[in-house]
Amino acid sequence: MDKQQLGAFLRSRRERLKPEDVGLSAGPRRRTAGLRREEVAVLAHISTEYYIRLEQGRAPRPSAEVLAGISGALRLTGAESDHLHVLAGTAPSRNGRHRRDVRPSILALLERLPRTAGFVTSATFEVLACNDLAAALMEDFRELAPQERNLARRAFLDPRPELYGVSDATEFRHHVVMQLRSTLARYPADPAVAGLVDELREGSAEFARLWERHDVQAAAMLTKTFRHPVVGEITVDCDSLALTDSDQHLVLYSAPPGSRDAEALALLDVLGAQTFTS
Known part of the structure; x- marks a missing residue:
């Protein structure tokens, strides 16, 4: 699990979304780019505290169910969802070196x-x-x-x-x-x-x-x-x-x-x- 890269990726995906993208009202006092952390947490059905810790790189490895909820909340594409699982350490990773030999x-x-x-x-x-x-x-x-x-x-x-x-x-x-x-x-x-x-x-x-x-x-x-x-x-x-x-x-x-x-x-x-x- 790459906690720092996971947190940075979540933050970048959250900041690109607009409230109306997920059916929320922007409201007159919104000052942050994208969604608020608590809004993502509600949409993902997890606690706000846990989501904040994920973005800050302080949370333990999330379960597949939590990642699925976050993927849906952030409207991730298939490729982005796969990348999220790789960063979280819940997908198979290649621990060696990339191959340069062609069969x-x-x-x-x-x-x-x-x-x-x-x-x-x-x-x-x-x-x-x-x-x-x-x-x-x-x-x-x-x-x-x-x-x-x-x-x-x-x-x-x-x-x-x-x-x-x-x-x-x-x-x-x-x-x-x-x-x-x-x-x-x-x-x-x-x-x-x-x-x-x-x-x-x-x-x-x-x-x-x-x-x-x-x-x-x-x-x-x-x-x-x-x-x-x-x-x-x-x-x-x-x-x-x-x-x-x-x-x-x-x-x-x-x-x-x-x-x-x-x-x-x-x-x-x-x-x-x-x-x-x-």
Whole structure:
């Protein structure tokens, strides 16, 4: 149970709600942001004193029933409720280190994908593997050192983000922060995870600002547009498949058959990454 992070998360979710969101009247004398602690306690059917102690990081581990009541009172989403259980220590956690090895069947699948750019990311956004089309569309991550393959570092610490030519940089940064918060909760003992978060908080004011929001659910990224130096603008469908056994993601970029974007991907597939990296 991470009492301090649990308290901070509860406080952030409480402060974002308006009284009318839960059927309460704001009243003329309300001076605090969001709901009052006693209002959350009433809605969750627990004592005000206990809820206050939870926010202050002084309460013992809450039961599953208490967490369910709090989730309902704070109108948490499914992802937020799961995160609440992880922080409270009532959900399975991964006490070791996040995995960076990609199983052979996934590596083979990457090479068999027809006209689809594919790559695998770790729980900390390191690109662990990619196929030739992904290398041609973005960059050949296979030639880079592990630290340089990390998409989170690129999103927040690279002084030249325009080099990577993506249209959704702002949305992706939000996604990175939310996912890293969940990753840190799952791997509290992994120094690589904590070290990355500390590095980003110290090196990027934007990351530090977004981190303090305690958001944990990112909107799905359905499309992405690349501005490629050779074939021009390409808009692709973006699908991210969770590899639950290794806590990794298989990310696939494709385009509708017959579209101009599909033709551009096909051209990249023929020319290969070497044309653009030599």
